[in-house]
Amino acid sequence: MSDPSLHLTDLSYFPGCSLESSARESNISLMEAAGILGLNLIELEDWNCCGSSSANILDKEIAFSLAVRNLSLAPAHRPLMAMCPRCLYHLREAHQRLAREPETLRAQERRWGRPISLDLKIIHFLEVLVRLGPARLHQGLVRNLNGLKFVPYYGCTLFRPPSLRQGTYYQGELGNVLTMLGGEPLTRALTHRCCGSFLSAARADVVTPLVNEILASAVAVGAECLVTSCAMCQLNLEIRCTWDPRLPVFHFSEILALALGAEDYEGWFTRHLVDPRPLLAARKLIA
Template identity: 60%
Template structure:
């Protein structure tokens, strides 16, 4: 693949991979761009066999035990010899939260091992894709490939802070640094960590539209041309619930990073967006 020579000759690093429900359905383009990006970066993702929903907000709210068991089952299938990579911040939160209990409470761990008839490693490393990218030292990559694209990094509330996991590192602000290393211009004066409404989008769409409009307007007022997020649900809400006349494109982090590193097979990703990003990218000379 043509692209960034600084990352093309890296050794292959292997990770277990938990896609999560949103990333392989409504955010299919996020998963596809991630696959292409990992090839460029020399990352081999081994998808968990027969994985299931992490429990998300619904199961943990209605039946916490069920939600716990769902996440624990996924953890039981992860090879402890390699890190478990997760793309969705919500999945990351629940998998880490359950793993924290399993690590600290031997009784719970033994009960889950009996339930699933598999061992659960208290030493399993669970990481977000953004953490992997940061460790690859993006400052050494080819500069200028994103041609000054002005973006607002949107972290949302889940990746930005989790009180129960406050000792875990979440790499706030790293979207800015990674994409700036490739020549994009971060605009950070907007509402980068305000909640997009999350699952309230289903039952209170009008309320979520007000929340989303405030976020988009803050980006526009700060001079951003687009938003970049690492959360599939945030990306969906920011597009589908925006009722402003002038909307902004909202990219998945994996899409814009893959593009910056020389991806060519991007048409199927951007065609799925509700707010077409191609005119902006064409104007910036990023696509043909």
């Protein structure tokens, strides 16, 4: 399975608007975890929004060009890694279109005045972890998760849209990785149900029952928390839940970094709207 052309030491990193602002704790903990695992994440110089759902709805061409500008900034010799599933989706979709339409590729190269490589690998952080292999994770394990019962919540985008379903399938790996670190995944909840995405802003009345449903399913299987791969899901699950008591919702990178022994977790967890510290303290994962 290992692709010899893919060197996993230096990676271009595309944070995206959410990880840059509202989900900064995910960004920081990701950097931390990557450092412990020996990955060198080099933030894409002067990146811009990936195109987002909104731009794609209003003007597909502008959205496409936005995604392509990022591709034109990425050096071809190292893979481009994204953390946000939606960013991954838009970047990959644009890349696939460039491969299909050589005239569009040339026009975009002229527009940005930079070459765009069709060989550029665009991957998700989860894929990087799986390719690194279990040995490296075991090596870094400092805090065993002590059977922390979590629901691996993937949301709707990671690996689901048709353009992301080409190539190797990494479904289920979020649970596998955390199992290796001592967690206990509960997969019989609504792990792939959409969180409501941008409707959370304009139609909260539609999103609230949906989020409650997802959290209720997690409670029903006996979960103590949810771990999500998407920053927007994390936010929606926290702000739109009207249930009590609320389950903490973690970014995947936070739990990973915690297990790998990161120490500055205080700064991440204070940014949560549902305080996860009592749970972690009860599990003796933090002081």
